Structures are given as C-alpha cells and as structure tokens.
Amino acid sequence: GDSVTQMEGPVTLSEEAFLTINCTYTATGYPSLFWYVQYPGEGLQLLLKATKADDKGSNKGFEATYRKETTSFHLEKGSVQVSDSAVYFCALPNTGFQKLVFGTGTRLLVSP
C-alpha cells in the first residue's frame, strides 16, 4: 500500500542553520504530496504541497520539490528560526483520495 518514510528526529539546529528533513514515498501513480507542521500544543496545519512531478511547494521560507525519479519530497529551509521548532509530517493521499497517509513525523528543535 501507499506509505511515507521520514527521517527520525529530533533534528537539533542553531538559529540560521540550513534545514533538510528527508521524506520518501511509495505510491501508485503520482499523487499529490504534502508537508504538515504541528507547533507545540496545536493540531496539524498544512505547510505546503505539490500536486505533480517537478512541482515545488513553498511557504514561510520552506520549500520542497516533488522528485518522481527518487520518489522524494524533502523539506528545506535556508535559515531556520526558533519559532520553526515543531513536528513536521510528510503525507500523501491514499488511492481513494479521501484519506491521507502520514509519516511518523520529525521533531525540529532550533536553539538561539
């Protein structure tokens, strides 16, 4: 079945460091791909998405490129802030398109 694999955390960085969180997927066809973020004490919210191969999703300085050759959708940010500390989830819709399949989440901790 469809699945998403994320790198394990926590990822610990200093402010202004470069961030990469790896995500690879297994799916039938070329589904949309998502990154959701969960700030402390809150529910998940959509961070960015890409709907087809080679698309780049971006929001709040974060970017991710849909790479079908490597079945990857890695999340990047050039300069992280303390306020980016959160748990990040990679996700894709399952073949029924009514449900999302989530990765296990990667916790990011940014220190001043």
Added chain:
Amino acid sequence: DVKVTQSSRYLVKRTGEKVFLECVQDMDHENMFWYRQDPGLGLRLIYFSYDVKMKEKGDIPEGYSVSREKKERFSLILESASTNQTSMYLCASGRDGGETQYFGPGTRLLVL
C-alpha cells in the same frame, strides 16, 4: 478561515468509563476524520465519515465507534476506555474531492 474545534484539550478518565470526544467544523466539509497520535507512530486513522450517518473504518478502529448525526459534528466514542487508549486524539475535516485536511487542536486523553 476554516475552524475545527474539539470539545476538550485535556481529559482524564478511568478504565472502563465511556468517553465521548466531540469535534465541530464550520466550513460545511463533507469529510471528517479521527486520528490518534502516538510518539514514534505518527498519525493513525481511526474512523472517517464522508457524509451524515456514514462512516468507514480506518486503520485502527478496534475499541472505538463514531457518530455523525449532523454534517458539522463528528463524535468519537470509547465504549470502555482502557489504558492503551491514552493518546492524543486529532479531528480533521476536508471537502469532498479535496486532498487538504484541516485539523483541530487535539485532545490529550489520559486513561488511568
């Protein structure tokens, strides 16, 4: 803005109690979902509903039931709470045919 609200942020119950978790969305979405979130396991789908009075099992429905009597409200019921149901419960909604889900803030349930 889409708003998804959950009846409680924190809940403490005793083993064997019947527990009701309520979720309300204000965007007239057809689809609603209940997930549980556990460390190292990410989000796992318990049940979802694509219309009033309609429900489908997710990946881990055992020990849970749901009710959707009105379009905006989706309830999760733990018939007889057990300690292994201690978890964070997240509700989400989305429109029919859409892929984005909108999450509530979550209910952290502790079963003693």
